[in-house]
Amino acid sequence: MESINSKLKSLIEEIEKLPSIGPKTAERIALYLLSLEEQEIKKFLDTLTDARANLHLCPICFNITDKEICEICSDESRDRSSICVVEEVNDLLAIEKTGSYKGVYHVLHGDIDPINHKGPDQIKLKELLDRIKNSHIKEVILATNPDFSGDMTATYIAKLINSIKMDIRITRIAVGLPKEAEIGLADTLTLSMAIKERKEYK
Amino acid sequence: MESINSKLKSLIEEIEKLPSIGPKTAERIALYLLSLEEQEIKKFLDTLTDARANLHLCPICFNITDKEICEICSDESRDRSSICVVEEVNDLLAIEKTGSYKGVYHVLHGDIDPINHKGPDQIKLKELLDRIKNSHIKEVILATNPDFSGDMTATYIAKLINSIKMDIRITRIAVGLPKEAEIGLADTLTLSMAIKERKEYK
Numbered sequence: 001m002e003s004i005n006s007k008l009k010s011l012i013e014e015i016e017k018l019p020s021i022g023p024k025t026a027e028r029i030a031l032y033l034l035s036l037e038e039q040e041i042k043k044f045l046d047t048l049t050d051a052r053a054n055l056h057l058c059p060i061c062f063n064i065t066d067k068e069i070c071e072i073c074s075d076e077s078r079d080r081s082s083i084c085v086v087e088e089v090n091d092l093l094a095i096e097k098t099g100s101y102k103g104v105y106h107v108l109h110g111d112i113d114p115i116n117h118k119g120p121d122q123i124k125l126k127e128l129l130d131r132i133k134n135s136h137i138k139e140v141i142l143a144t145n146p147d148f149s150g151d152m153t154a155t156y157i158a159k160l161i162n163s164i165k166m167d168i169r170i171t172r173i174a175v176g177l178p179k180e181a182e183i184g185l186a187d188t189l190t191l192s193m194a195i196k197e198r199k200e201y202k
Numbered sequence: 203m204e205s206i207n208s209k210l211k212s213l214i215e216e217i218e219k220l221p222s223i224g225p226k227t228a229e230r231i232a233l234y235l236l237s238l239e240e241q242e243i244k245k246f247l248d249t250l251t252d253a254r255a256n257l258h259l260c261p262i263c264f265n266i267t268d269k270e271i272c273e274i275c276s277d278e279s280r281d282r283s284s285i286c287v288v289e290e291v292n293d294l295l296a297i298e299k300t301g302s303y304k305g306v307y308h309v310l311h312g313d314i315d316p317i318n319h320k321g322p323d324q325i326k327l328k329e330l331l332d333r334i335k336n337s338h339i340k341e342v343i344l345a346t347n348p349d350f351s352g353d354m355t356a357t358y359i360a361k362l363i364n365s366i367k368m369d370i371r372i373t374r375i376a377v378g379l380p381k382e383a384e385i386g387l388a389d390t391l392t393l394s395m396a397i398k399e400r401k402e403y404k
Contacts, residue, residue, distance in 0.1 A: 003277070003298045007268050011253040014246050019234050022226045027292050028221045033250060034257055034266065041254065044216050045247065048235060049214040052243065055236055064236065075205070090229045096205045170343050 008034075060131070062187075063126050064089050072096075072104055079103045081138040085128060085157065087111050087145060095143065103139070106131065112156055113149035120156065128157070132165060139169040144152040146175045210315055211238075258302070262333070264309040264326050265293050274298075281305045287330060287359065289313050289347060297345065302353040308333065315351035315356055324360065334367055340380070341371040348377045348395075 008030060015026040015033075033041065049193060057063070058070030065071060072078060072092075082103025086092050092105050108123040135192065144150035157172045176194040177186055186194070217228040235243065246265075250273070259265070260272035264284075267273060274280060274294075284305030288294050294307050310325040326392060334342065342363060346352035360372045378396040379388055 003272060003274050004295060005257065005267050005269075007253045007257055010249050010267055014249045017246075019229075023321070024292075027295060028222075030253075031266070031291050032221050034254060044219075045250075046211050047216045051209045051232075052236060055207065055209055063208055065207050067207075071207060072205050089233050090226075093229060094204060148392075197360045202362045 014042065015139075056107075057107075057177070061105045062109060062127070063092055063105060064100065075101075081136055083128070083131065083137055083139070084141040084143050085154075086143045091143065091145075101141075103141070108144070111144055111149045111153040113152070115149075119151075123153075123158075125157065127165060129160060132161060132168070137165075137168060139171060141171050141173065143173045146173070248404055259309075259311075263307045264311060264329070265294055265307060279304075284343065285330070285333065285339055286339070286343040286345050287356075288345045289352065289355070293345065293347075298357075303343075305341070310346070310355070313346055313351045313355040315354070317351075320351075325355075327359065327362075331362060331366060334363060334370070338372060341373060343373050343375065345375045348375070 009035070011030045012026045015021060015029050016023060018026075021029070026081070026182070033044075036044070054066040056062050058067075058073055060069060060073045063070040064165070064189065079102050083106050083114060084092075084095065084101060084103055085106045085108060086095070087108050087110060089107055092107055095101050095105075098140065106124065106128045108125065110118055110123040112118060112120055112123065140157075142154040142157060143199045144153045144157075155171055158172075159170070161170055163166060174197065175190070176197055177183065177190060211237070212227070213232045215377060216230045217223060217231050218225060220380055223231070235246075238246070256268040257266050258268070260267045260269075260275055262271060262275045265272040265274060269276065282306050285308050286294075286297060286303060286305055287308045287310060288297065289310050289312060291309055294309055297303050297307075308326065308330045310327065310330070313327040314320060314322055314325065333339070342359075344356040344359060346355045360374075363370060363372055372373075376399065377392070378399055379392060381386065385393065
């Protein structure tokens with residue numbers, strides 16, 4: 001006889017499908033959702049339903065928005081000659097939080113990863129090239145993840161841009177030790193990259 | 203001008219209220235929930251609604267169930283003379299997963315924690331004492347967390363049980379090194395407890 005109730009088990013299983021959620025956390029979240037007052041769960045569900053009904057992708061940069069054009073693309077103070085290319089919307093959100101970038105974005109919604117059968121046609125790459133062709137872009141910052149598929153995606157995009165437009169600055173986000181890192185505790189790959197990518201002391 | 207969409211922000215904020223969820227994970231979960239197909243989100247919401255509508259607390263042990271009496275209390279093969287007292291339902295689930303306990307439970311739904319103004323009346327303590335008074339219990343295992351408030355709760359309950367019924371075995375779950383732990387890496391408090399609570403080698 002199963003000692004865990006089947007309805008509770010189903011709920012835990014649904015929650016385990018969420019990203020970054022292990023079985024223990026799923027259990028805690030399930031019990032929490034069951035314990036919420038009616039008005040609290042209503043607020044949660046209403047917010048979710050409202051967000052799903054009204055949010056869509058910006059037709060220019062593919063950020064998430066409920067406006068016709070997203071907040072960043074329609075902000076006149078942003079530098080539209082600089083496009084920062086990221087894999088996912090949360091990468092954009094992370095860069096926005098730094099406050100150190102004032103250009104616009106292009107969200108690929110994925111990367112090129114032949115091992116997992118993800119080709120250039122499955123990401124918003126054609127749309128990026130169209131933007132570059134049809135507007136005055138000075139710089140494209142390739143901010144895909146510094147991992148195997150992200151590096152490959154960046155290299156692939158850089159080559160494509162070069163082949164259609166030569167007078168454009170193409171850059172790649174820096175890889176190195178995280179700030180405040182202890183060298184003795186850094187992972188070998190990051191440390192070897194930090195040495196390889198060392199800069200002149202000025 | 204805020205660069206993050208307000209509806210997305212509201213959704214992230216709702217998700218951040220869930221236990222064990224930091225801001226980054228909340229962001230990932232929000233984007234994931236937005237990306238789900240209609241039938242996937244429907245399944246998620248239906249499971250949640252069904253669970254909330256049908257699950258309640260077992261009137262005997264306060265485990266979560268959709269039956270009149272929970273799966274464990276109604277299982278004739280369980281030893282009803284042994285009650286394992288836990289703080290929360292997820293503690294019960296964790297102990298069930300070990301498969302090493304064949305008695306029944308009592309879920310307190312909290313602990314006694316004067317610092318946070320949580321007194322004995324806010325947990326299912328009276329109900330536990332009634333069970334002990336009115337049925338033939340041989341052992342009560344106090345499996346509240348081995349932390350300040352959990353220890354205090356266990357001590358408090360042990361004294362109360364002793365005051366109403368003397369012929370009952372009251373035990374406390376063991377504290378010590380986790381299995382496979384490295385002594386050199388163990389935290390000081392656990393290690394000192396492991397030494398203090400050492401047992402005769404047999």
